[in-house]
Amino acid sequence: MSVKTVPAKGAGKSIGSFLAGNSVPIMFILICAVCIPVSGFSFTYLLNEIMSRLGRNAFLILSLLIPIMAGMGLNFGMTLGAMAGEIALIFVSDWQIWGIPGMVLAMIISVPFSVLLGLFCGKILNMAKGREMITSYIISFFINGVYQLIVLYMMGPIIPISHSSIKLPRGYGIRNTVSLLNMRQSLDNAVSFRIAGVKIPVITLLIIVCMCLLIIWFRRTKLGQDMRAVGQDMQVAKDAGIDVERTRIISIVISTVLAGLGMIIYLQNMGNLSTYSSHSQVGMFCIAALLVGGASVDKASIGNVFLGVILFHTMFIVAPNAGTKITGDSMIGEYFRVFVSYGVITVALVMYETKKRRAKAGNGRQLQLEQEAIK
Amino acid sequence: MSETVNQTNPSFGKLIRKAVQSFGLPRLIIAGFLLLLFILAPFVNADLPMQITNTINRFSWNAVLVLAMVPMVHSGCGLNFGLPLGIVAGLLGGTLSIELGFRGPASFFISILIATPFALLFGGGYGWLLNRIKGGEMMIATYVGFSSVSFMCMMWLLLPYHSPNMVWGLSGKGLRTTISLEGYYDKALANFLQINIGKLSIPVGTLLFFAVLAFGMWAFLHTKTGTAMTAVGSNPTFARAAGINVDRIRLLSVIMSTWLGAVGILVYEQGFGFIQLYNAPFYMALPAVSAILIGGASVNKASIMNVIIGTFLFQGIVTMTPTVMNNMIHMDMSEVIRMIASNGMILYALTRKTEVRR
Amino acid sequence: MTTANQTAVPLLEMRNVKKDFFGNQVLTDINLKLNAGEVLGLVGENGAGKTTLMKILFGMDEIRETGGYGGEILLNGEKVSFSSPFDALAKGIGMVHQEFSLIPGFTATENILLNREPKRHSVVAEVFGERFNKLDRGAMKQQAEAAIDKMGVYIDGEMTISQMPVGHKQFTEIARELSKDQLKLLILDEPTAVLTEHEAIALLDSIRGMASRGIAVIFITHRLQEILSVCDRVAVMRDGCLVQDVNAKETSVQEITRWMVGRTVAGTEASHREIREGKVIMSIRRLWVDMPGETVRDVNLDVFEGEILGIGGLAGQGKLGIPNGVMGLYEAGGKVLFQGKEIALNAPRRCLDASLAFVSEDRRGVGLLLDESLEWNIAFPAMQIQNKFLKNYLGGLVKWRDEKAIREVTEKYIDELAIRCTSSRQNAKELSGGNQQKVCLAKAFALEPQFLFVSEPTRGIDVGAKALVLNALKKFNQESGVTIVMISSELEELRQVCDRIAIVSGGKIAGILPATDSSEDFGMLMVSQVK
Structure with a gap:
């Protein structure tokens, strides 16, 4: 049998395609390379910050991987998990259970909430196949409304909240900020040491490593394989007897649960909970970070997560200072980093859609060439 | 066939179910809710004429922004989540007209004039982009809107504005977050032919302005090009086979939407009395999107009637809920209710099976 | 091969199978027998009913959704009625469709064993359910290789589908069917259409190999020469009837062709x-x-x-x-x-x-604006191309739709072509197929x-x-x-x-x-x- 081989690409071309394929991370490396010296931060300070943010964010970003695997794109609905985590933390702080026991309890409480929200989100997304991203994005707004209804009005009169430090003075609803001071970095500090002045939060990192191993293991399970199949071609998967709808729902539920746990890790590092705003930005920044790490809408790896956290947060740390130094205005850098986050997501979405279209474009040239050959 | 037998005697319940289906359950709930608010208002001592005035006022501020949804829906580009891009063009027009020293109601029209080239430019680029990513318009539109707003956040600080009414007093540069329009185009339209009957006051000028634009849109949809736009949205392959340049029509629709967005924000500002910069335009697309959906539009069908009904219902709820709820249970849940209702409406529309075949 | 099993109960028997789509008879009294290890060539023009027959045999959803079928199907003498393709698969019927049903990013091995992967048991699965078992990659490789061996045509099990030449994709599909242990009857729907000459020859060898292992094969193709070289019997279908069922050795390409296209019913005259x-x-x-x-x-x-x-x-x-x-x-x-x-x-x-004008074969996709009125559908191209049905205002600057002229032309064609509709304002999607087709014609006629x-x-x-x-x-x-x-x-x-x-x-x-x-x-x- 004659098998037509793909014409081998020259070495120069492969460098070009490497650059094109990784344009986003490379652009960020350049931005960081310019901004780090300008910002004037010491190397130790930077490393410390990055390490702290790595521990804070990596778990959350890992929660995005599974829906991408199942072909459902960037899960803007991870905010749902974040809200579940916050509700759990509100309860735990009302009961005054602090430290690591408090965290563990919060994690346990968050799971049923996350599962419920994940089921809801997954069901809706199954009704909106082909536009999962915009739908999950709107779901996050919708559930945010429900969250506010619960936290702002039902907590107090309907759901018992006793502790006055978290309740609004009017007698119902939760304060804008819930202090988690007694829980602050309890996980990070449980076992930690410093290398050259850089604090290493051992337990947090261990949990993240475990999560990575879990994801690697998950990919090798039957369910993981089914998700990859569903992600690539729903019809074929269905014909082979895979329950497509259920598989998609499971992937969203897993993602939501992980996001809930991730949010608790995130907030223990921050040390306080902004009841009405913590979750709203978290989705956007996590997605931006993942994309900065070189992921795309249909493909993301654990490597992308870590590269993304490091690059994105380096930019995040240095941008305000660098902006001030360059333009003399402290707000410029703040706005710049927000712009970059949105810009990166926009670019990634555009690249994904154009790639999808290009893949559809036909093989007309091939036909023409064949015909010329006959001549 | 057996189905016909069942249909011979349609019961009353079935008729209702059919009506609900065609109108859409969420829409019915929202309309019913608003009706309930109006009925409840006198009982809870809410000032009804005042409420109606507010509703009409807010309608007049927002209607053009909702109208900006129509062209893109017609051409099949979906709901214009990228409305902030048009808003940015409008903000540039407004601030530049002030910077250039125009005053009084005339500055409103100067603002539109200045905003127009920006809207054409932005709309052109945006339309070109959307033509390259057919099928993924809505998500990308959202992020194009966000990117443009966050980019302009930097620009408001950096652009060399000098008018003392607009820049920060202390540093003398960088625009303020909120700029008062007093002396400029504050109520430029609203005060024109305003009717006051007792407590009721109607901003006829603004309503007329909207009516002119709405009529223009209606008329456009009756022209040859307008017909082509509807056909492109209804079935792009059909339109292509009929010799229509689909990309050009889509581009035109995006430019129109963007321009209407720019005009829409200026109309909003003249009613509201302030220009809001920086993060303000971020979430302005969502109310407009849900308004037109509440009015009966779907992802690929929208009419002027949808705009009018939708804006009225949406703004009615926004103005009525706080007062009625407050007077009733002494809790202001309006914001939360608005969030759930409007986003619920968008979700409902997105999950309908109105997928255009490509 | 043919003679060996003649006396025994046939593997597959169809008795008076018939099918209509809403009164439109597409299959009439099909009687067919097939023994284990036999290769049957099924030929016929498009629309002769081959595909429908195979869909019935394979228990496809669309058959049930359109009112099921008449007659009965027996497997090993036992009456069967499949409610889904999975039932058919369980009974040992495999089918390779014309369109590939493969996951592009998976390797051949993964595709061959899709959703039937051997698993290694783990403790986690006890708690969370079977799907948390790990895939046994080693066993997968073995099973896939066994299936490829059985097929007799070598393909690389580790190769990703998206990088394969089209012929190998076809072989991957066949190997997938062969990897099912219960397989007794394999239906191949135009498998050689995408193959190169070499590959087609290899496939024919492979079919012979399958038959010698006792698998019955129904081979659908338009390449009659292939039928003659590999099949034991040839069944010819025409207009929903089985017109011939003969021994392949006793016929020729010419004869088969005549059976395929020849009309016994007179009355149509050129x-x-x-x-x-x-x-x-x-x-x-x-x-x-x-x-x-x-x-x-x-x-x-x-x-x-x-x-x-x-x-x-x-x-x-x-x-x-x-x-x-x-x-x-x-x-x-x-x-x-x-x-x-x-x-x-x-x-x-x-x-x-x-x-020039064109009435497309894809009525619903290209031909019509389903959500718009007949008026729009008929008048649209003429309006856009030739500026018909427009009123000019402001010296031609504004081209206004002339609703009256549009209604007139629409009503003219409704009369002329006897389009059945409630009014010219009715939406195109509400019409029947035939009337939709007339609208498409009217659209083209309006362009003159x-x-x-x-x-x-x-x-x-x-x-x-x-x-x-x-x-x-x-x-x-x-x-x-x-x-x-x-x-x-x-x-x-x-x-x-x-x-x-x-x-x-x-x-x-x-x-x-x-x-x-x-x-x-x-x-x-x-x-x-x-x-």
Whole structure:
């Protein structure tokens, strides 16, 4: 049998395609390379910050991987998990259970909430196949409304909240900020040491490593394989007897649960909970970070997560200072980093859609060439 | 066939179910809710004429922004989540007209004039982009809107504005977050032919302005090009086979939407009395999107009637809920209710099976 | 092989199987027997009912959704009734469809064992359910290799599908069916269509190998030579009936062709018009069209002014690609001259401006605005191309839709073509298939073209509507002198309407004959260079 081989690409071309394929991370490396010296931060300070943010964010970003695997794109609905985590933390702080026991309890409480929200989100997304991203994005707004209804009005009169430090003075609803001071970095500090002045939060990192191993293991399970199949071609998967709808729902539920746990890790590092705003930005920044790490809408790896956290947060740390130094205005850098986050997501979405279209474009040239050959 | 037998005697319940289906359950709930608010208002001592005035006022501020949804829906580009891009063009027009020293109601029209080239430019680029990513318009539109707003956040600080009414007093540069329009185009339209009957006051000028634009849109949809736009949205392959340049029509629709967005924000500002910069335009697309959906539009069908009904219902709820709820249970849940209702409406529309075949 | 099992209970038996789609009889009393290890060649023109028959056998959903079937199917003497393809699979029936059903990013091994992967048991699965078992990659590799061995054609199990040549994808599908232990009967639906010559030979060897292992094979193809070389028996279908069931050794390509296309029912008579070898109105040179599934290669064709030219051929051979390519709907290359002037390809507008019109075979996708009124559907192209039905205001600056003129023209065509509708304002999607087709014709007529392509005008519509549509076309040709090129899979229909008929085979024109020539001659052309 004659098998037509793909014409081998020259070495120069492969460098070009490497650059094109990784344009986003490379652009960020350049931005960081310019901004780090300008910002004037010491190397130790930077490393410390990055390490702290790595521990804070990596778990959350890992929660995005599974829906991408199942072909459902960037899960803007991870905010749902974040809200579940916050509700759990509100309860735990009302009961005054602090430290690591408090965290563990919060994690346990968050799971049923996350599962419920994940089921809801997954069901809706199954009704909106082909536009999962915009739908999950709107779901996050919708559930945010429900969250506010619960936290702002039902907590107090309907759901018992006793502790006055978290309740609004009017007698119902939760304060804008819930202090988690007694829980602050309890996980990070449980076992930690410093290398050259850089604090290493051992337990947090261990949990993240475990999560990575879990994801690697998950990919090798039957369910993981089914998700990859569903992600690539729903019809074929269905014909082979895979329950497509259920598989998609499971992937969203897993993602939501992980996001809930991730949010608790995130907030223990921050040390306080902004009841009405913590979750709203978290989705956007996590997605931006993942994309900065070189992921795309249909493909993301654990490597992308870590590269993304490091690059994105380096930019995040240095941008305000660098902006001030360059333009003399402290707000410029703040706005710049927000712009970059949105810009990166926009670019990634555009690249994904154009790639999808290009893949559809036909093989007309091939036909023409064949015909010329006959001549 | 057996189905016909069942249909011979349609019961009353079935008729209702059919009506609900065609109108859409969420829409019915929202309309019913608003009706309930109006009925409840006198009982809870809410000032009804005042409420109606507010509703009409807010309608007049927002209607053009909702109208900006129509062209893109017609051409099949979906709901214009990228409305902030048009808003940015409008903000540039407004601030530049002030910077250039125009005053009084005339500055409103100067603002539109200045905003127009920006809207054409932005709309052109945006339309070109959307033509390259057919099928993924809505998500990308959202992020194009966000990117443009966050980019302009930097620009408001950096652009060399000098008018003392607009820049920060202390540093003398960088625009303020909120700029008062007093002396400029504050109520430029609203005060024109305003009717006051007792407590009721109607901003006829603004309503007329909207009516002119709405009529223009209606008329456009009756022209040859307008017909082509509807056909492109209804079935792009059909339109292509009929010799229509689909990309050009889509581009035109995006430019129109963007321009209407720019005009829409200026109309909003003249009613509201302030220009809001920086993060303000971020979430302005969502109310407009849900308004037109509440009015009966779907992802690929929208009419002027949808705009009018939708804006009225949406703004009615926004103005009525706080007062009625407050007077009733002494809790202001309006914001939360608005969030759930409007986003619920968008979700409902997105999950309908109105997928255009490509 | 044939004689060995003759006395035993046949593996598969169909008794009086019939099927209608809403009163439209598509299968009539099919009786068929197949023994283990036997290879049956199933041939017939498109629409003869092969696919429907196989769908019934395979328990496809659409059969049940359209009212099930009549008669009975027996497997090993036992009556079966499958409620889904999975039931059929469980009973040992495998099917390789024309369209690939493969996950592009998976390797051949992963695809062969899709959703049947061997698993390694783990503790986690005890708690969370079976799907948390790890895949046993080693066992997967072994099983896939065993299946590939069984097939007898080597493919690389580790290769990703998206990087495979198309033939290997086909073999991956076959290996997937073979990897099912219970497989007793394999249905291959035109498997050689995408294969190179070498690969096709390898496949035929592989079929022989399967048969010797006791697997029965139903082999559907248009390449009659292949049937003769590999099958034990040949079954020929025509118009929903099984017209012949003979030993492959006792027949020939010519004979099969005659059975395929020959009509026993008289009453249809070819049109007997003088062939006007007059002025060439359109000449097509070296046309290629990239239309998926209907690729056109190097077509040269002249159309005479005022004639009705038919283009026929089997499905997938490229006949549909010709009008779609000329009219700019799919990427095309080559040269098309219309009235001596070259028409730009890939630009629908240019063709329409040159007063060409096209009625597409894809009614719902290309032909209609389903969500709009009949008025819009009929008037739209004429309005956009020729500025008809418009009122000019402000010196032509504003071109206003003339609703009255639109209604008039719509009502005119509703009368003329007897379109059944409640009003001219009714939405196109609410009409029946036949009436939708008439709307498509009206749309083209409203353009008052000089040249009309009509693609599959009678596909999926009932007999009454068929006659009406064909007569309307004839009348349009005679009264307005419009040159018509009609593309259809139904040869008889072409012979009724057309003056000359070109047969497309393998993406090329295999020959052009007067409509009065015998069916067998056309049949020979149809299968002449099938790819």
